[in-house]
Amino acid sequence: MQAQSADLLVRPVRARDLDSIIAIDAQITGIEKAEYWQERFHRYGERKRQPCFFLVAECDGGIDGFIIGEVRDWEFGTPACGWVFGISVRPEARLSGIGTRLLDALCNCFKNAGVSKVRTLLVFDDMLVMTFYRSQGMMAAPIITLERNLE
Amino acid sequence: MKLQKSTVIALCSVLEAAHEPGRQISSAGIAEKYGVSPHHLAKVLRRLGRAGLLESARGVGGGYRFSGNAKRVTLMDVIGLFEEMIVEAAGQREKAASTDVERAIAQVLGEIDETAKAVFKSITIATMLRLIERQNRVAGQSPPV
Ligand SMILES: CC(C)(COP(=O)(O)OP(=O)(O)OC[C@H]1O[C@@H](n2cnc3c(N)ncnc32)[C@H](O)[C@@H]1OP(=O)(O)O)[C@@H](O)C(=O)NCCC(=O)NCCS
Numbered sequence: 001m002q003a004q005s006a007d008l009l010v011r012p013v014r015a016r017d018l019d020s021i022i023a024i025d026a027q028i029t030g031i032e033k034a035e036y037w038q039e040r041f042h043r044y045g046e047r048k049r050q051p052c053f054f055l056v057a058e059c060d061g062g063i064d065g066f067i068i069g070e071v072r073d074w075e076f077g078t079p080a081c082g083w084v085f086g087i088s089v090r091p092e093a094r095l096s097g098i099g100t101r102l103l104d105a106l107c108n109c110f111k112n113a114g115v116s117k118v119r120t121l122l123v124f125d126d127m128l129v130m131t132f133y134r135s136q137g138m139m140a141a142p143i144i145t146l147e148r149n150l151e
Numbered sequence: 152m153k154l155q156k157s158t159v160i161a162l163c164s165v166l167e168a169a170h171e172p173g174r175q176i177s178s179a180g181i182a183e184k185y186g187v188s189p190h191h192l193a194k195v196l197r198r199l200g201r202a203g204l205l206e207s208a209r210g211v212g213g214g215y216r217f218s219g220n221a222k223r224v225t226l227m228d229v230i231g232l233f234e235e236m237i238v239e240a241a242g243q244r245e246k247a248a249s250t251d252v253e254r255a256i257a258q259v260l261g262e263i264d265e266t267a268k269a270v271f272k273s274i275t276i277a278t279m280l281r282l283i284e285r286q287n288r289v290a291g292q293s294p295p296v
Contacts, residue, residue, distance in 0.1 A: 130273035
C-alpha cells in the first residue's frame, strides 16, 4: 500500500519534531543521541541557508520518518550534486511508500537548487537501505571508499 | 565480471517472465531470442522451476510463468543457483592460499567478490524491470518483451 498524498505531508523539520526524530533513530540504531540530533537540526534544519535540507514525513500529526541531505560542490573532485546523508522511517510505518516520498521530496529540493544528480554513501552490506536505494533507480557512482588500519 | 551462459539465460528467462507475471512465456521464443539451444534452456528452466521462481504452464505450446515475488527475489537468488563460485569463492580461495603471495591475491579477489555479492543481493527483479523500462524510455523504444 502506498502512502497517499492526503495522509502524508513531507515538510521541512521544526524544533518540535526533534523528540520524534530522536525516538525513531533510537528505535532503529538502539542508541539515543539527543545531542547529535540537536546539532544536525542546527546544521541542516534551523540554518535556513540552502542547500541543506532536513525534511520530515508527518502523518496524522505524528512523525513517521525523516531525510537529510545537502548540495555539495566538488566533493571528491566531482561537480556539484545532492548528497543524501540519512533516511529513516519508523519501523511500523515502513513499506507504505514513505521512504520513496521523502527521497522524492529531497530530490525536488536538489533539482530546485540546480543540480541534476543525487548520491549517497552507505555500508554495502546494509541490504535494507541498499535495496531501497536500488529500487529508486540508484546505481554505483564512480567513487569508492578506501580504508586502512592506522598502525 | 563474466557470468556463465546458463546464468545469463536464467536471468533473461526470469526477467522475461516477470515482466508480465500472469503471462506464459514460450521456451522456444526465449531460445530463439537469446540464441540458445532448446536443450540447454530446458535445463536452466527446470532448475529455476525447482527453485520456485518459474512454474511450467500446462497446455498447448507449454511454457513458463514467473512464480516468485518480483519485489523480493534478488539477482543473487537467481545467480546463486548457477554460480556456486560467487557464493563460495572468497572462503575457498582463502582456505586454499598457503603462501603469503596467494593470501594477498585471495584478499584482493575477495574484495571483488564481496562487492559483486552486495550488488547482486540488493537488486530485485522489480528493480531490474524498472531499469529496463528506464533504458527503453531513454532509448525511445518499446518494451523488449
Ligand atoms: C530504507 C527505508 C528508509 C525504506 O523506507 P520505506 O518507507 O519502507 O520505503 P518504501 O515503502 O518507499 O519502499 C520503497 C521500495 O524499497 C524497497 N524496500 C523497502 N523495504 C524493503 C524490504 N524490507 N525488503 C525488500 N525491499 C524493500 C522495495 O523495493 C520498496 O518498494 P515496494 O514497496 O514496491 O516493494 C526504511 O526501511 C528504513 O528507515 N530503514 C532503516 C534505515 C536506517 O538504518 N537508517 C539509519 C542510517 S541512514
